[in-house]
Amino acid sequence: MDRKELAVELDRQRLDALLGADCMALKRLMAPGGLYIHTAGNIDTRDEFIEKVRNGALTYRKIANRIETITEAAGTVLLAGVVDIDVERSGVPASIHIRYCCNWVEAGGSMQMVSWQATPLAR
Numbered sequence: 001m002d003r004k005e006l007a008v009e010l011d012r013q014r015l016d017a018l019l020g021a022d023c024m025a026l027k028r029l030m031a032p033g034g035l036y037i038h039t040a041g042n043i044d045t046r047d048e049f050i051e052k053v054r055n056g057a058l059t060y061r062k063i064a065n066r067i068e069t070i071t072e073a074a075g076t077v078l079l080a081g082v083v084d085i086d087v088e089r090s091g092v093p094a095s096i097h098i099r100y101c102c103n104w105v106e107a108g109g110s111m112q113m114v115s116w117q118a119t120p121l122a123r
Contacts, residue, residue, distance in 0.1 A: 004070045006111055007077035007104040011067075014113060018053065018060040026050050031105065031112035039098055039120045061093075062086035075106040082121065097121045 001009070010029055017025035027050060030036075036049040044052065052058040067081040079102040086095050103115040 003072055003075070003077050003106065003111070007079060008067065008070065010104065010111055011065075011079055011102060011113070015063045015065060019063060021053050021056075021059070023050050023054045026053065029113055031107060031114045034112070034114045035116070037115070037117040039096060039118045056088075057090050059088040060085065061088065077104045077111070078102070079104065097123050 013025065014029045016022075017029065027046075030046045030050070032046060034046040036044045036046070038044070049058075053060075062085065064084040065081060066083065067079050069078070069080040071078045071080075080100065082097070082099055084095070084097050086093070088094070098118040098120055100116060100118045102113060102117075104111045105114045
């Protein structure tokens, strides 16, 4: 499996982990020091983001992802696309339509996500 295929597969696993609130898988897939930039512009570290999933502050109900661009350079794979997410933020349901960029970097023979940045789109 080449780097691009691996990044796509690992990102699929990450989305499955979000839906299942599988924090151990998220910790394995997301790099220490990684950043998660939300649609509102707030930033979480990997550990802050995973804690929000663990404690139910973020509960993912549905994720429909469409990768549009895959770019590779110097051991890094950038995935960009559009995703529709049904999520509960502190118990408040939200349905969001976003464009994102997700950065996967080779580390220790595998790859980990080092950043996610989302921009809301009009429906």
